[in-house]
Amino acid sequence: MxxxxxxxxxxxxxxxxxxxxxxxxxxxxxxxxxxxxxxxxxxxxxxxxxxxxxxxxxxxxxxxxxxxxxxxxxxxxxxxxxxxxxxxxxxxxxxxxxxxxxxxxxxxxxxxxxxxxxxxxxxxxxxxxxxRSVGVDLESLAPDPEAVRAIEACFDEDERRGLAACPHGLLGGFALKESLYKCLQPLVGGWIDFEDAWVRWSGDPSQPARLTLRKTLAPAFPAGHELQGSVGFFEEHVVAAVAC
Ligand SMILES: CC(C)(COP(=O)(O)OP(=O)(O)OC[C@H]1O[C@@H](n2cnc3c(N)ncnc32)[C@H](O)[C@@H]1OP(=O)(O)O)[C@@H](O)C(=O)NCCC(=O)NCCS
CATH class of the missing domain: 3.90.470 (Ribosomal Protein L22; Chain A)
Structure with a gap:
């Protein structure tokens, strides 16, 4: 103290x-x-x-x-x-x-x-x-060009197309994936790759985001398991959270 x-x-x-x-x-x-x-x-x-x-x-x-x-x-x-x-x-x-x-x-x-x-x-x-566990992530709404390229590489083509249809969709999707990592990694251990989860988000902060696991991370987190996420905007940042 x-x-x-x-x-x-x-x-x-x-x-x-x-x-x-x-x-x-x-x-x-x-x-x-x-x-x-x-x-x-x-x-x-x-x-x-x-x-x-x-x-x-x-x-x-x-x-x-x-x-x-x-x-x-x-x-x-x-x-x-x-x-x-x-x-x-x-x-x-x-x-x-x-x-x-x-x-x-x-x-x-x-x-x-x-x-x-x-x-x-x-x-x-x-x-x-x-x-049981939570992950949060803050990302600047003005990432540098190198970060933009890295963020785009975190999605497959369908996922990228869905997210890119809305303003700041890719950034929101990226923040959701980082939040998922912080939420689940302490529970399952090891490395969780960007391709291990699929993100859907409408771009509307009032709507929840869905993250679906593409591979089994642990018996309690099998492939197909869905988690809920939340995205918002604050002071030129996107703010995401995922909890389970
Ligand atoms: C670990 C990682 C998520 C941190 O995110 P970041 O954007 O670099 O940095 P942030 O400021 O948002 O977060 C840093 C905080 O994350 C927390 N963190 C680090 N590793 C963590 C873990 N394994 N589990 C939970 N929280 C963790 C720490 O509190 C750290 O802050 P601190 O060192 O001051 O305590 C990121 O560097 C990373 O390795 N990402 C790749 C893994 C990933 O996201 N996979 C996608 C799965 S779909």
């Missing part, structure tokens, strides 16, 4: 909490899901100095990385802490650990994290609300 209040930590880390996560959080079909969204400034030179004021518990998990990565890692943890508390986790236990790159949630809780250069998103839920 940090001895410094979270608003102070956010100030030290050049970030602010946004009051609402846009329409997306209201439309997501999982009422037990709690969302925390932060706006971040990219760190200026000398940024690491405030790290010395941070609680040892947070710094201990800090990857040896460039300041931008350190900042997003810490902000993700702080956002997750606040989302876990909102979801009913006692403040003393509301910290996400880490195993390899995967966040490890307190017993009885689940959640997911995503960050871009300007936003940090965390969601959390108590598994007692019926959400």
């Amino acid at each position: 940090p001895s410094i209040p979270v608003p102070t930590l956010l100030r030290l880390l050049d970030a602010e909490r946004l009051p609402l996560a846009g329409d997306w959080s209201h439309r997501a079909p999982w009422p037990g899901l709690h969302t925390v969204l932060l706006r971040r400034q990219l760190p200026a030179p000398g940024w690491q100095a405030p790290l010395f004021a941070l609680p040892a518990q947070l710094i201990a998990g800090l990857p040896r990385a460039v300041p931008k990565r350190q900042q997003e890692f810490l902000l993700g943890r702080l956002a997750a802490h606040e989302a876990l508390k909102a979801a009913g986790c006692p403040a003393t236990q509301a910290w996400a650990g880490q195993a390899e790159r995967r966040p490890v949630w307190p017993a009885g809780m689940t959640g997911s994290l995503s960050h871009t250069d300007s936003l940090v998103l965390a969601v959390a839920a108590s598994t007692s609300t019926g959400v």
Whole structure:
């Protein structure tokens, strides 16, 4: 439990909490899901100095990385802490650990994290609300040309045609696949490829997306299994979530 209040930590880390996560959080079909969204400034030179004021518990998990990565890692943890508390986790236990790159949630809780250069998103839920696992993803609405090519390569021809028919459809489909990975990988282990799931989404944020598994990932997740996803838009970003 940090001895410094979270608003102070956010100030030290050049970030602010946004009051609402846009329409997306209201439309997501999982009422037990709690969302925390932060706006971040990219760190200026000398940024690491405030790290010395941070609680040892947070710094201990800090990857040896460039300041931008350190900042997003810490902000993700702080956002997750606040989302876990909102979801009913006692403040003393509301910290996400880490195993390899995967966040490890307190017993009885689940959640997911995503960050871009300007936003940090965390969601959390108590598994007692019926959400066993969740994945979220944020993508900028203005990806660079290299990212656009990589995103297009994540779909087969039929899938790409369906998604490309609506504005930001491919980006939404990509964010849904990344969310699916974050939702299922902790449950099934191993690698999940982009071709292992098929995405359908109308491009309308008020409509759910459907993700169908093309291969058996685990006995509980056989080929043909369908998961529900949600896509929305917020501050020049697409925001996606998949839960099961
Ligand atoms: C792991 C991956 C999904 C992360 O997405 P990203 O767009 O690069 O980055 P984001 O900021 O959105 O998400 C990063 C967060 O994902 C989370 N994450 C990483 N690996 C994870 C895993 N195995 N399970 C759940 N969450 C994971 C972490 O919290 C990480 O943030 P942190 O390191 O600060 O804690 C992505 O790099 C990747 O490997 N994608 C390929 C796999 C895939 O999507 N397959 C498609 C299946 S249909």
